[in-house]
Amino acid sequence: AVAVEVEDLYERLAAAGFGYGPVFQGLRAAWRKDGDVYAELRLPESEHEDAARYGLHPALLDAALHALGLDITGPEGADGPRQARIPFSWNGVTLYATGAAALRLRLSEINEDTASLLLADESGQPVASVESLVSREIAAEQVRGAGGGFVESLFRVEWTSLPVSAAPAGRWAVLGADALGAAGTGAESFADLAALGAAVDGGVAVPDAVFASLADSAADTAPAVRAVLHGVLATLQEWLADERFASSRLVLVTRGAVAGGDDLVHAPVWGLARSAQAENPDRVVLLDVDGGDFSREALSAALAAGEPELAVRGGALRAPRLARVAAVSDTAGPVFDASGTVLVSGASGML
Structure with missing residues (x-):
């Protein structure tokens, strides 16, 4: 297998408009062999205790999908940024074990848009498998544009x-x-x-x-x-x-x-x-x-x-x-003055 550089993967994804918080930056190493991608995934230490609460920790599952973005480059890439791919359709999903804090992944390409996933723990015991996952390319502009300029769930009163x-x-x-x-x-x-x-x-x-x-x-x-x-x-x-x-x-x-x-x-x-x-x-x-x-x-x-x-x-x-x-633009300043004081009313749960 040939090792794939992943140290700057999340910087490249962020440059393409897809930012991940620290808990979701779980892809730690990757290799390629015969069209397959192999990867090591791990939650940060702060999340290990919570892993037992899930069938499969959502950040760990999400990290497995980051293998779909290994070829993405930032805006400075020679051919421009490759669009990221997001999950579109899941088929044949099976969970064999729960509570994992670290996983090993084999992602096998079925065709350009479809792949299968096999997830195992560090001892090689199966944790989950996906017979086929169909993904679709999407640009950050499409995600921002889908909101129509509004935060869909946030309203205020206007007279x-x-x-x-x-x-x-x-x-x-x-x-x-x-x-x-x-x-x-x-x-x-x-x-x-x-x-x-x-x-x-x-x-x-x-x-x-x-x-x-x-x-x-x-x-x-x-x-x-x-x-x-x-x-x-x-x-x-x-x-x-x-x-x-x-x-x-x-x-x-x-x-x-x-x-x-x-x-x-x-x-x-x-x-x-x-x-x-x-x-x-x-x-x-x-x-x-x-x-x-x-x-x-x-x-x-x-x-x-x-x-x-x-x-x-x-x-x-x-x-x-x-x-x-x-919606607040990415360049907008903070809503609250960071040096000021915020009064939280009702925080104690009593009227």
């Missing part, structure tokens, strides 16, 4: 302008501080739900929407957060228990709690109210305002559309929508 159409305004009532007064909504104000209930008992029509406006927070302190949350919880419980308002919606109005706002006292209200929304669909709406004027008609249309969360910014209504996060 998107709502296309609203005319809708009847309906009957409105406001509890507490009138955060909607600047817009001239014409809604009648009540001190609290008890006062509204008494008015309904006295003949006032049940409103379609009741706006409970939270007062501006005086201080960003833990006691202030607790006080606001206890008040909102009491309002939600009273609202949901009152059958007179079963066909109405409660709109909790905050100021600067979301969509770029910085009110740390009002922000937790959204988390609490979302729990109420999940348990009582179409009974509670969250509305965050910025202090500017906005159209009663537009808000009526948004409420008629059944939006559970809304924000008013610059007179326009916005609703949260999930949007894909664009």
